[in-house]
Amino acid sequence: MDPLRPVSDxxxxxxxxxxxxxxxELLKLSGRGDQGAFSQLYDAVSPRVFGLAVRVVRxxxxxxxxxxxxxxEIWRTASRFDPDRGSPLAWxxxxxxxxxxxxxxxxxxxxxxxxxxxxxNQPVDHDATAxxxxxxxxxxxxxTALGSLTPVQREALELAYxxxxxxxxxxxxxxxxxxxxxxxxxDGLIRLRDTMGxxxx
Amino acid sequence: xxxxxxxxxxxxxxxxxxxxxxxxxxxxxxxxPACRAEVASLQEASALMAETVLxxxxxxxxxRVLADIATVRPLPPLVTGLVSGEAVARRPARRxxxxxxxxxxxxTAIGVGVGVTQPWQDESxxxxxxxxxxxxxxxxxxxxxxxxxxxxxxxxxxxxxxNKAAIVTKNMADAPSGKVYELWLQHDDRMVAAGLMPDGPxxxxxxxxxxxxxxxxxITVETDGGSxxxxxxxxxxxxxxxxxx
Numbered sequence: 478m479d480p481l482r483p484v485s486d487x488x489x490x491x492x493x494x495x496x497x498x499x500x501x502e503l504l505k506l507s508g509r510g511d512q513g514a515f516s517q518l519y520d521a522v523s524p525r526v527f528g529l530a531v532r533v534v535r536x537x538x539x540x541x542x543x544x545x546x547x548x549x550e551i552w553r554t555a556s557r558f559d560p561d562r563g564s565p566l567a568w569x570x571x572x573x574x575x576x577x578x579x580x581x582x583x584x585x586x587x588x589x590x591x592x593x594x595x596x597x598n599q600p601v602d603h604d605a606t607a608x609x610x611x612x613x614x615x616x617x618x619x620x621t622a623l624g625s626l627t628p629v630q631r632e633a634l635e636l637a638y639x640x641x642x643x644x645x646x647x648x649x650x651x652x653x654x655x656x657x658x659x660x661x662x663x664d665g666l667i668r669l670r671d672t673m674g675x676x677x678x
Numbered sequence: 679x680x681x682x683x684x685x686x687x688x689x690x691x692x693x694x695x696x697x698x699x700x701x702x703x704x705x706x707x708x709x710x711p712a713c714r715a716e717v718a719s720l721q722e723a724s725a726l727m728a729e730t731v732l733x734x735x736x737x738x739x740x741x742r743v744l745a746d747i748a749t750v751r752p753l754p755p756l757v758t759g760l761v762s763g764e765a766v767a768r769r770p771a772r773r774x775x776x777x778x779x780x781x782x783x784x785x786t787a788i789g790v791g792v793g794v795t796q797p798w799q800d801e802s803x804x805x806x807x808x809x810x811x812x813x814x815x816x817x818x819x820x821x822x823x824x825x826x827x828x829x830x831x832x833x834x835x836x837x838x839x840x841n842k843a844a845i846v847t848k849n850m851a852d853a854p855s856g857k858v859y860e861l862w863l864q865h866d867d868r869m870v871a872a873g874l875m876p877d878g879p880x881x882x883x884x885x886x887x888x889x890x891x892x893x894x895x896x897i898t899v900e901t902d903g904g905s906x907x908x909x910x911x912x913x914x915x916x917x918x919x920x921x922x923x
Contacts (some may be wrong), residue, residue, distance in 0.1 A: 516740075523734070524733055525729070529728040541739055549747060554852075557852075557855070567721050634692070638724055643689075643696050662692060663689070663720070664688070667688070675726065
């Protein structure tokens with residue numbers, strides 16, 4: 478682990494900048510109760526956290542609540558992050574995603590399905606996605622990598638990750654035989670992983 | 679166990695399993711290093727997708743989050759002494775102890791896979807404060823405490839006349855992700871499941887079963903949902919005999 482080094486007081490939350498501060502170090506300090514470190518962590522990751530929550534939960538007020546809950550959980554469990562088992566960002570976003578999915582599933586019928594906000598037939602709104610993230614080089618790389626998946630892999634993966642659907646529901650949405658959506662999701666993730674060169678693959 | 683279960687790694691990485699599948703897969707993960715590694719790498723991949731949806735949060739959120747965290751103490755790290763074999767090894771075997779350790783050791787050694795699905799059939803009931811207070815107020819109440827190296831503690835209160843026992847934890851670290859603390863009562867050489875402990879540092883959990891006739895109690899770390907074999911399978915956190923009141 479890098480030696481302790483100061484991180485600038487107000488890191489710019491600029492979208493698209495790759496995450497400059499040492500997130501693992503900030504997590505470690507947060508686990509010791511360092512609120513200043515956590516505020517830097519917030520500045521570094523909140524656009525990802527909130528963006529992901531909004532994308533899955535859709536309702537902005539609820540996405541704020543989910544973001545707040547997830548960040549509190551990250552604060553509370555920061556000492557449990559194990560750098561040997563993955564990157565800090567993936568660890569945090571896994572918590573955020575889980576909470577977002579829990580929220581849409583528990584809210585199911587009431588909120589998500591009958592909201593007219595963002596309601597569309599197109600399961601994934603690529604234009605809005607692109608617009609929000611056009612400045613990000615990393616986003617461009619990811620979108621290129623996603624573009625290399627087969628259409629079914631990509632749709633299955635996006636319905637699962639951004640739509641919060643189970644693989645069984647994804648199979649239904651895409652008219653796939655039950656049991657094959659999970660394979661498409663896995664294949665898609667493996668391709669994304671290998672194209673982006675993450676996960677020690 | 680289904681051979682197919684490995685194929686759930688991708689769906690698990692993107693939270694696309696229903697609750698039952700998730701519990702099954704997490705039980706599988708505990709025994710399958712290959713799947714653990716794959717899930718970790720796929721979670722790295724899925725997290726990249728968040729790069730495409732960046733959105734600055736509303737201005738007020740930062741202050742609310744920072745106000746939130748100021749009121750919550752971060753959990754301590756998982757201290758190896760608490761859940762590793764170290765705590766067990768340091769304690770000499772006592773007469774109520776070998777049954778449990780042997781069970782845990784044997785299962786660990788052969789890595790028995792368990793395919794029975796009955797998750798959460800016995801979700802531990804968190805008792806009202808009054809329930810533990812009644813036990814504590816009983817004329818014949820006994821208490822048995824276990825202090826852990828990280829400063830946490832677990833105290834069991836038992837009333838033989840009421841045939842009830844409750845455990846009170848202080849500052850207890852959560853079980854590792856995908857794991858849960860399971861409570862046991864020892865009857866002769868058998869350990870009988872007595873409930874699961876929810877996450878959270880300070881819990882009050884009433885034990886099920888027959889505390890009055892038990893010889894001791896134990897806490898183990900089991901895969902989420904608890905041991906499915908009816909015997910302790912995971913690591914032993916504490917074993918305390920009732921003859922040492």
